[in-house]
Amino acid sequence: MSGRVAAVIADDEPLLRAQLRSRLTRLWPELDVVHEMENGRAIEEVVQRHAPALFFLDIHMPGVNGLEAARVVGKRAHVVFVTAYDQYAVEAFERGAVDYVLKPFNEERLAVTVSRLKERLGSGPADIDTLVDSLVSRLAPRASDHLRWIKASVGPNVRLIPVEEVLFFQSDEKYTRVVTCEGEALIRKPIRELLDELDPRRFWQIHRATIVNVDHIASVRRGMKDQAEITLRDHGETLTVSRAFTHLFKQM
Amino acid sequence: MGLGVGIGCVVVAGLMLRERVARDQARLLQAEAERHRLEKNFLEARLQLMQAQVEPHFLFNTLANVQHLVETDPAAAGRMLQSLIDYLRAALPQMRESTTSLGREIDMARAFLEINRVRMGARLDFAIDVPEPLKCRPFPPMMLISLVENAVKHGVDPCCECGSITIRAAEEDGKLKVSVADTGEGIRPKKGGGVGLANIRERLKTLYGTAARLVLEENAPRGVVASIEVPASS
Numbered sequence: 001m002s003g004r005v006a007a008v009i010a011d012d013e014p015l016l017r018a019q020l021r022s023r024l025t026r027l028w029p030e031l032d033v034v035h036e037m038e039n040g041r042a043i044e045e046v047v048q049r050h051a052p053a054l055f056f057l058d059i060h061m062p063g064v065n066g067l068e069a070a071r072v073v074g075k076r077a078h079v080v081f082v083t084a085y086d087q088y089a090v091e092a093f094e095r096g097a098v099d100y101v102l103k104p105f106n107e108e109r110l111a112v113t114v115s116r117l118k119e120r121l122g123s124g125p126a127d128i129d130t131l132v133d134s135l136v137s138r139l140a141p142r143a144s145d146h147l148r149w150i151k152a153s154v155g156p157n158v159r160l161i162p163v164e165e166v167l168f169f170q171s172d173e174k175y176t177r178v179v180t181c182e183g184e185a186l187i188r189k190p191i192r193e194l195l196d197e198l199d200p201r202r203f204w205q206i207h208r209a210t211i212v213n214v215d216h217i218a219s220v221r222r223g224m225k226d227q228a229e230i231t232l233r234d235h236g237e238t239l240t241v242s243r244a245f246t247h248l249f250k251q252m
Numbered sequence: 253m254g255l256g257v258g259i260g261c262v263v264v265a266g267l268m269l270r271e272r273v274a275r276d277q278a279r280l281l282q283a284e285a286e287r288h289r290l291e292k293n294f295l296e297a298r299l300q301l302m303q304a305q306v307e308p309h310f311l312f313n314t315l316a317n318v319q320h321l322v323e324t325d326p327a328a329a330g331r332m333l334q335s336l337i338d339y340l341r342a343a344l345p346q347m348r349e350s351t352t353s354l355g356r357e358i359d360m361a362r363a364f365l366e367i368n369r370v371r372m373g374a375r376l377d378f379a380i381d382v383p384e385p386l387k388c389r390p391f392p393p394m395m396l397i398s399l400v401e402n403a404v405k406h407g408v409d410p411c412c413e414c415g416s417i418t419i420r421a422a423e424e425d426g427k428l429k430v431s432v433a434d435t436g437e438g439i440r441p442k443k444g445g446g447v448g449l450a451n452i453r454e455r456l457k458t459l460y461g462t463a464a465r466l467v468l469e470e471n472a473p474r475g476v477v478a479s480i481e482v483p484a485s486s
Contacts, residue, residue, distance in 0.1 A: 013313065014373040019320035039412055060309070063412045084312040104316035149441050151470070160439050160468035160476065164450060182465055218282070233289075 005030055005121065008046055010037040010069060011058035011082060016103060020056060020082065023105055028114045040069030047076055053121055056101070058082045059089060059139070067132050067139070078125045080113065089135060098128050146199040150178055152185035159185055163202075167216045167232050168239060169194055171209040181234045204248055206230065206241040220249045290458070306343050314367050321370075332370050338363035343397065354421060354430065355387030357396040361419060364397060368404050376408055377416040382430075386421050389428055390485065392459055398448045399432040399478045406443075407436025407475055415475070423484050431479035433471050452480070 007024070011017045021033045034050045037043070039061040046052075055077050057066035064072075070079045081100040083089050093100040099113050099120075120126075150161040161180060170177045175186040176194065195205055205211050216232050220241070223229040228241035228249060241249065314336055321329035342360035358380060365378045400417065408415035415436045422429050449466065456464040464482040471477045 012375075013317065013371050015317045015320045015370070016313070018324070019316065022323075041412065062410050084316065085308040103312055104319045145442070147441055148443060149439050151439075151441065154469075158470035160470065162449060162468075165453070181462075233286075 003030070004032050005054060006032050006034045006050060006052040007054040007056065008035045008037065008050060008052045009033055009056045010040060010043075010061065010066065011056075012038050012061045013058075014038070016058070016082075019105065020101075023107065023110055024056075024114070027107075027111055028118075040064030040066060040072070043069040043072045047073060052077055054117065055079045056082055059135075060084075067136050070128060070132050074129075075125045075127065078117065078120060079128060080117065089139065093131075098126060098131055147194070147197040150185075150187060152178055152187045154185050161185070163198065164213075164215070166213055167235050168213060169203075169211040170239075179235070179237070204245075206239060206245045206248070208242065210239055212239055306340065313371060317371055328370070332367060335363040335366040339367065343394075352391060352393045353387060354382070354389045354391040354396075354428070357391050357393065358382055358387065358419065358421075361396050361400045364400060365404075365417065372409070375411075375414045376404070377414065378418065379416070380419045382419065382421040386423065386428065391428070391430070391482065392455060395452050395455070395480055396430060396432070398452060399480070402448060402478065403432050403434035403436065403476070407434035407438075410437045426484050427481045428484040429479055429481045431477055433475065433477040435471060435473075435475040438470065438474050439468075439476055449478075456480070456482070 005028075009017050009020055011020065017036050017038075021036070024031055024033065031054075034052060035046055037046060040057070041063045043064065055070070055073055057069050057079060059066040059081055060083070061069075066081055070081070073079055079098060081089070081093065081098065082103060083100060084103040090100070090102070099116060101110060101113055146163075148163055150163060150166060152159050152161060161178060165180045165182075167179045167181065169191060170179070171191045172186070174188075176189055176191060178185045178187055191205070191209060191211060194211060195203075198211065202213055202215060203211050204214055212230060212232075216234070218231045218233045221229045221231070223240070226243040226246060228246050230239040230241060232239070314332070318329050318332050318336070321332060339360060342356065342363075362380060365376075369376050369378065396419070400419070403417045408417065415434060417435075418433045420431050420433070449468070452466050456466060460482055464480070467479050467481070469477045469479075
């Protein structure tokens with residue numbers, strides 16, 4: 001390979017960008033770091049404007065991370081991933097055709113990467129889509145589809161209540177009561193909307209007006225008129241299970 | 253007739269007695285179960301405290317920064333190493349003490365924030381506003397740092413813009429209230445990340461019953477304020 005090689009470094013930590021740049025230029029005098037990025041947001045623009053042959057992408061970056069950025073780059077440049085520590089990632093790299101460097105940088109290891117890259121630059125970039133897909137699923141589990149936090153006004157403040165803490169929700173005319181061990185708050189979201197958004201494994205509707213967190217149930221007792229009564233741990237209130245829902249608590 | 257009523261009364265009284273015995277027994281069993289649950293919680297909370305780890309990702313990234321500073325700015329490298337040592341001294345499970353003071357927990361949080369300020373450059377700013385006399389107060393270990401880690405990891409870091417973190421402490425109505433406020437991303441309703449918080453809640457309950465609590469609120473104009481309230485004992 002003769003002539004200059006253009007590279008771009010993306011890392012959210014400024015000192016680590018500077019470090020990688022200085023080490024690379026020492027080991028590879030023909031390399032020009034033509035651009036630095038602190039996250040992957042502008043990756044498409046950078047590909048088009050600088051058309052680099054090489055990207056060094058930190059996996060963990062805010063906004064658009066290294067894996068997402070690599071997808072955008074596609075086969076338009078060679079990608080080298082940079083990571084501080086990630087067992088899964090390293091395993092995946094070892095098996096795949098993609099280069100990676102570990103932080104803190106080891107001079108000898110970096111030299112190996114450089115000589116490998118010099119060889120590879122002759123051929124087209126590898127297809128990394130499959131590798132990126134498997135890494136994405138391993139490193140960043142998909143955000144939950146269920147509600148995890150309840151935002152409720154308490155005085156002038158907006159309280160953030162993790163759903164695990166909620167003992168039960170109960171509709172109260174215009175509002176819905178959110179009851180926890182420590183007290184209660186009112187929200188506007190009606191019971192039927194909550195039912196769609198809460199995790200059904202943990203939150204059961206037991207009455208037209210009530211959803212209970214089954215993790216906090218202390219006991220269920222048969223009551224009057226085919227109904228049942230629920231007592232809760234750490235809370236004095238008793239909840240009524242209406243006839244339509246008592247089947248949920250039938251013996252196995 | 254009179255005899256009939258008499259027998260009836262005795263039968264009713266007998267039934268009532270049996271029911272009361274059964275009720276008492278049920279209550280006893282319930283109390284027993286509750287005691288077992290609390291003991292189990294206590295052990296679990298202790299275990300979680302012991303198992304809380306220094307994240308390898310944090311450690312290696314910090315060392316990579318130090319490695320660079322050694323070459324470019326040795327004085328800054330020395331300061332960063334000192335912060336890392338201060339942090340590790342408190343954070344490594346083997347070094348951890350079961351009781352600690354607020355001051356010690358603040359020092360650990362400061363060391364952690366200093367490290368992150370170097371790493372994140374201009375993106376992170378922080379302030380600590382804790383009155384001197386409160387620093388000698390007892391405070392449970394590893395709770396403040398957990399809130400500060402959340403503020404960095406889930407608050408400021410995911411934001412591409414800069415953010416700040418403020419630690420405050422005050423004594424109000426017989427409570428020691430310690431809060432960590434960030435101006436970061438805030439909480440999206442479906443975002444996870446409550447494990448550390450659930451752990452703090454569990455430990456507070458074990459240590460103080462209902463006399464302590466952890467409250468999370470939205471910060472204005474953005475971000476989160478997390479506060480821990482424990483009974484104030486001087």
